[in-house]
Amino acid sequence: MASIDIENIHKSFGKVEVVHDVSLSIADRELVVFVGPSGCGKSTLLRMIAGLEDITAGQLRIGGKVMNTVPAADRGIAMVFQSYALYPHMTVAENMGFALKMTGVGRAEIEDKVREAARILQLEALLERKPGQLSGGQRQRVAIGRAITRSPDVFLFDEPLSNLDADLRAQMRVEIARLRDELQTTMIYVTHDQVEAMTLADRIVILNDGRIEQEGTPLDLYQKPANRFVAGFLGQPKMNFVPVTAAADGVRVGADGPLLPARPLQGIATGTQLELGIRPDAITLGEAGGLPARIVLVERLGGSSLVHMRVAGIETMLTAEVAGIYPEASNRDIHLSIDPDRVHVFDANGRAI
């Protein structure tokens, strides 16, 4: 059993507090992804779990045992770093067996474990090479292999794919997902890439400014964001935000601008300042009905097209995602309609209503 319990954890560097009162429980064999913008505290939180940073206040338990002051080497964790952090003077096999050698495991057993990890990651042919002779993707596989040989209770990944190019990143993402099924171990994965978060996670924890904004399954967070930050962070292309005023018959842009559809708003006084969140794929384009708009730019991605438009009375451009190749050109007038069931409404503090 290797559940992880984080209770009211704080982290300060000098007088600056960077993680504020974070509490979180991670179940055994769960894969949790910490995601958030740079500087949100996700790596700091991971490093506290790893034992690389002191915990200023609060309690950390792994497998029920308090770990606050336990040395990193004794926490039963293994970590994969962004820069791979392979030992440059050791061969691949020595890198993978190093932790076992340090705990006095016999040579034969180390060899077995290294060979097993090499098999899982298809590294058999590279065992005698030095890290300097490997490509980025191979190095990252060795780094993961080094973590596997330790048979840890918990795997920690700190932005492991950030240094890889897009192709390799997609490939390694699949590999990590496969590995996860094979190893059945608790994993925490830190990334700023929402695709990795959405595809890998059992549960996503979205952090911002040292606090948890929301946690839940990927689809939950996507479909029911608790606030404007989460709504804007998840989803590619980004959600459109439109400042509106509550009206008797829906919401209006400005005081008497165009009327936009929204779910019936209960308990919201007319005239309240709100913000609508509209996912690009919730907008449909047509020749008539709905709001008049003018196309500014069309980005054709092949499988889908992004149509950027201006709507009278709305300051920011709206983006719609349309399946297939959208034929219309810029500067053409069209009409857009919005699915009221898929519109998110946020109050002045950014909380979802």
Next chain:
Amino acid sequence: MWTINRYPGFWLLPALLPVILMTVYPIGHALWTSLHEVMILFPGEPFVGLRNYERVMSGSYFGVALRNSLVFTLIAAPSVVIIGTLMALFLQRRFLGSQVVRSVVLLPWVLPGAISAVLWVWVFHPSFGFLNGLMLDLGLISSPIGWLTNPRTALGAVIVAHVWTQIPFAVVLMMAALSAINGEVLEAAVIDARSPFQRFRYIVWPEIKSMVVVLLVYNALTAFTSYDIVYAMTGGGPGTATTLLSFQIWRESFSMYDFGAGSAVAFIVVLISALLIVAITKALPSDLFAGSE
């Protein structure tokens, strides 16, 4: 055409000329001098073969100076590297006032050898010295010791002074070597190995080994050719207790005006230095001179 392939020597001239003028020519000239009788008082410079070498090596002065120089080198060079490495490891840490300590450590570097010598003469002074005062106060000795006037302690005292002057350079190079290690590699090591000693032995040491070899070679040469601080502190005495080979070069050349003999000693120093370099690089194999794979 002016291609690099056709005139390689020409394109190398900007690099070769200074080396030829400042290294090859003086050494060649010294070799030539050591094989001739070159004395200011006697005109003519007849070829004498190895007779200069025979003469400087036959006297008892040479044996004593060689022994002192070797002892000096074998103690000073490793001491500088070990203390320098330990201090660099310590100064890597951030602590209150670490910036100040880092600056203070560099202080011996900026002092001229003669000034350092005066400073250490006062540390070791029998009547007014800091060391005797301290040891008397602590009750470690009952009467003052003449550190620089006692043949048994003089060599040790000048070695201490020499080591002190050389440590800053070692610390700076070693800190550079340590800071070149990827921080995440050290963190990976923290997760893989509990004991700091294991981490040093398996992760840090292989990364700084090349620098240790460089520092050992450099310090062996510096110690083996050391002159100023020892001369200023003891003048080679008491008796011949701190007489070094470099002193004999000076003595033969500028006291006896026998430049042939002086050059012969200088050449012996060059040969022994070369042996020291080979011995050190053999004893501590590193990929320093092998080139990268």
